[in-house]
Amino acid sequence: MAACAPASQQFCVAEERSGHCAVVDGNFLYVWGGYVSIEENEVYLPNDELWVYEIDSGLWTMHLMEGELPTSMSGSCGACINGKLYIFGGFDDKGYSNLLYYVNLRTRNGTYRWKKITDFKGQPPTPRDKLSCWVYKDRLIYFGGYGCRKHNELSDCFDVHDAFWEGQIFWGWHNDVHVFDTNTQTWFQPTIRGGVPPQPRAAHTCAVLGNKGYIFGGRVLQTRMNDLHWLNLDSWIWSGRIHISGEKPKDRSWHTLTPIADDKLFLFGGLSSDNVPLSDGWIHSVTTNGWKQLTHLPKSRPRLWHTACLGTEGEVMIFGGSKDDLHFLDTGHCSDLLIFQTQPYSLLRLCLDCIGKNASLLKNQMSWLPSKILPQVLKKITFWAAANHRQEKKAEIERQEQINVT
Template identity: 30%
Template structure:
């Protein structure tokens, strides 16, 4: 049974009905015809952190409806800054910063290198125990899938190097209780259930955290992130067939109107076979950003000799966002910006504030099927007799859009 929008947006921790969930540091993925959101934290009116982990939010495209689903099994502790990917019928959640309740009152916090899998059909969690050398316990790392592997890069966490592996670790100028930035590069073999530290060619990116990573075909791209007190705007490419790293754009300290400035906690989302969209983040002046850029990607062979092109897109009256998530909604092909923080997250004297709605960016024309369903929904009462003659799947789509105003979805 689907929950009403306000019911879905109610939080846990005894909140009153109608209170909207406003998360940061969560994960969000597209899994076929669904959008799945898990984890992260919410700041209350006293700026106290409340973690969410027992439920997942699922948006079903066919119903145009959010559902707030209870999960079971070996549920991960409250976690922020984790990485997540979908492989097969499972959501894999890796590492992050956890808050775990022990003896009802004692809270233990810290980085983890654990990996959990959620069966998206049964909603049953399993903690996985792979063979091999695990990643460094860290948060704000990235992960992506290719073939039967889940790749992991970077993060901020423990300051030890895995035995026999080449990993740079930067402690930084500030005291971080023996935590630092790293450039670990490894993969989890889903079929064999084991961690591997593969040999690679070229020069992999420097240590960083809160960066963004995407995969287009057999190419992985990493942009930006924080290293010590600097937020980067470099762009790296990894050929996943040969595991060869190439720097496509070096970091720049000076303002360049043709490319995004250095940032962390941004989103980079694939929207086509040749392009991705960058949104928001946190710059070197500790300012939340609201700029949006298109990254045009050519074939991997020409990437070695040509410079990828950034194009700034104009979207008026958008809230700045950092530590948010962005997903491409499968039906409308709109870019949905979910959660995050809109103010200076490191300013301890200012109450952090979450965005008050889902922002939906129209990157390209939506499919005619979707536009027709939305139009019919607006005139449902007048057209409902005629709608009986269209396929059942289209009827369900129109009815769901008529019942829920998709232009006002909030998170």
Template identity: 25%
Template sequence: MLCWTVHLKGGPKRLFHAALAVGHRVYSFGGCGSVNKRDQIDVHVFNTVSLRWMKLPPVRNGKGASSFPPEVPSNRKGHTAALIEDIIYIWGGLVSIEVEEICNVLYAFDVNTHRWYRPKISGTAPEARYNHSACDLGKVMYIFGGVNLLTGYTNDIYKLDTTTTVWSLINTSGVPAPVSLGHSATIIGTKMFVFGGKGYRSHHNNIRVFDTETSSWLSTPSALPCLPKGRRYHSALAYNGELFIFGGDNLRLERTFSDLWKFNPQTFSWRKVEPKGKGPYWMHRMGICCVGDRVILFGGYWTPDDLYILDLSPSLKTLCKTAVIQHGLEQLGLPHDIRWELAAMTNRKQRKENSLLKRKKEKNDNGRERVPVSGAEERDEETRRTPPLKRLPSFR
């Protein structure tokens, strides 16, 4: 049983950011609502034990309050991050909206020392692009698709061998995945599974599979009985050999999705998953990481400072704590360590909301005029009205 267990507000406001997990910590790089190349990229760290955020101090070079060394990347959107051993590689992204300046410099971040540096690279590097995908297998980072200023939408694959820091364009065989931005690429075993994204005329909802051992695109079924709707800017991750897809949006349908789908590579089939608990209403342009059996989702277009945790295998203790929070139950009689954990699973704003929720329930129980516990709870899942998508020309 899958269950939404944590919802925290007041974190860093993020969208179009890059995030990944290192041990029990989640690192978030850049993003947010505006881009100024004069500002260095910000790094936020979420501790999945204490359930609290911290921001790493900026790097200065002594030439002024806003000056930073060249080995530190500037702030950006639509970039990617890949973890190989103890190094996080940041590549691509839009660094200036005004002139649509895109970056193709490779940056490296040491998670042990929190030190930035620029590896000396060689070979055939990909053209600068944004809203592409990146994934890692062994000591190799793969870059697929995205948008560049030369050819527009792309569907080529580059790889970076981090042992030699040599870039190369992969000469693939088979029918490639269509050109797209805002898709996802996820490694399962030795294969890369590409899903969704927006092309020139449509939003894709097919799965394409790239075999990293043979450098070939595999043939896949053209029609499946049950498919998610075409989408871009969704979130994806691999867990126990299966692919999970969260949310996304579709401009043509003018819809933002809050659904969760699971894809089984063995049977090549999709299944819609309905977790218990209260998750985000709309999920797109969010950061996603998996820490053990927990999925951490944060940021996004409609809830830029919210963080949610989906437990893929919740314990009875976790389910009980979730019930205490969601129903505003009394906590004074609980052990101190349990009360601490409950406090960590919420923040001050949510504790105030829970207190109001409890008073509303008590008012209802006393027979007075009924006050809805939550307007959101009374909305039917199928009749929710998706807010109109704001169109951002630089990020289509």
């Protein structure tokens, strides 16, 4: 089942990719889909592979999937509810999708089986990719995206980018809201009761704090934005553009926004209006209605069209994405996992990390540990062994590249 289950001194890493889906459930990060560039061609990654990262041990495994497999795609929207990964939309060689699939991540027999949702009620959104999703009260709430519509489907929630007149098919950006209730298997479009919605857009990002769904930035017609909006997910009233004084992030698309506290959002990366991949990080406080840039982040690790998930102890895990402008130099896809600590770790976590880093010095004292703690210690030892292995491997690659240059 696991194609690269790690042996004692053998570690694997998930394949590089952009435009993929990633979610956290429990102590595991799950990654599916996306694409890479091979000889200037976009190659979609296998639809039957699920990469799983165990947060405690730092180990990756790859599991082959069964069932009603989604098409290999990029730009799908992934979200997790009650241990199920839902995939909606996306783009492949045949065009845009508006199909919805799910897989139970808490399987008991180790088999991950896709299920295509066909017995739903209501009308799903039109086909699209690069949309975003809020998860609220067991509902998947989708906003925006880029896709196509027929002439009789045009409305105020759609800005036309291009048209194919023979079949009267129009491509463009959306700002409509669609809800899928996972309990009743029902699609519906809520009645927006007030406020000014954001402009139609794609490659934006969404996050939930309380009962408010936040949106930041994205591609709007021929420009990128740095506007912030929220939608009340109970009353369906838009905030309008939130006016913020002081410094704020520059315009961007293909970035991520992650809730890290009851009143804080963490913004990372993206592609700027002048087509520069970004590596900056910002924290927005809804209490003070202000942005604060983080100055300690590395400037040499730009990312766009990556994913960001919140870990078990408040760390933000950035996986994959590209370090290049995908429009002009689509070669720099990434496979590394960037972990940003957004709050102090617990005393237990600090102790476990200390033991894991110094395992060789403390091996004679391991037997003194309580039996309940020992399994966690062993996972941390594995975690730091894997981290050191990857660091050594990276250094060796850099040495070889330097030799080839000289």
